[in-house]
Amino acid sequence: MPKDGEAKVPPDLEKSGDLFDVFTYSATADKKECRHTESALKGTRSGSSQSGQANNWHKNFAAAWVGFGGHVAVASNNSATAVNPYVRSNEHNIVEVFTRDFSSPTLLKQNPFLVNQAIATLGISPQETSLIGDSKAGHEATMNAGIRFIGYSNKPGRTLAFDAARAEAIVSDMRLL
Structure with a gap:
């Protein structure tokens, strides 16, 4: 109100x-x-x-992926004020963090802007890229960027929504990745 x-x-x-x-x-x-x-x-x-308490799967997933030669970046509709302290304090193997700019709400995901920034900065092709996300907006951003989407079903109804949207994969426990 x-x-x-x-x-x-x-x-x-x-x-x-x-x-x-x-x-x-x-x-x-x-x-x-x-x-x-x-x-x-x-x-x-x-x-x-x-x-929020850091989940060890964040660190474990990032460390394993980097160990396989992969890169991990964050593309978030949240602000840098919210995301950076969490990522840095929990010692993730994150290469870059891309967050919203208050002056450009039209660039929020579902727009692929943040995802494309991550892809360009990491120097990888969209075909080599997947986004793990928990929202319809994240899924739409991946479709708009031409990359794969792994749906993280962390709330009721998300599995069905991600299945209907044809996510590449759906997980309800991030440790499975």
Whole structure:
């Protein structure tokens, strides 16, 4: 719900529950509202990312993949404020981290922009690339970038959604990778 001095949003957006929908909508208002929303999202996502316990599978997967000669990058719709401390504090073998820029909500995944940045920086071809993701937006970004998608089914209904979307593979336990 908007507070005094904040823009009102359409009722369907209030019901969305997707913070990135709100962020994208805020960009249609004005720059001040977009920056206000970005600031609020940084606080929301930053706290959850920094306080979360690191799962050993993150480190184990990245270490194994790098050991096989692979590269690991993060392409996230979350802010650098949220993602970087988590990745760095948990000693992942991450080469690069690509996150959203408050001024460009149209470049969020489903747009392949962040994924393409990772591919270009790593110097690999799309045919050599897979994205492990837990969202429809991530899947759409991989389709738009021409790469494979492995669906991480971490919430109810995701397995069916990823199956219907024809993900290359679906896992509900990341240790299987």
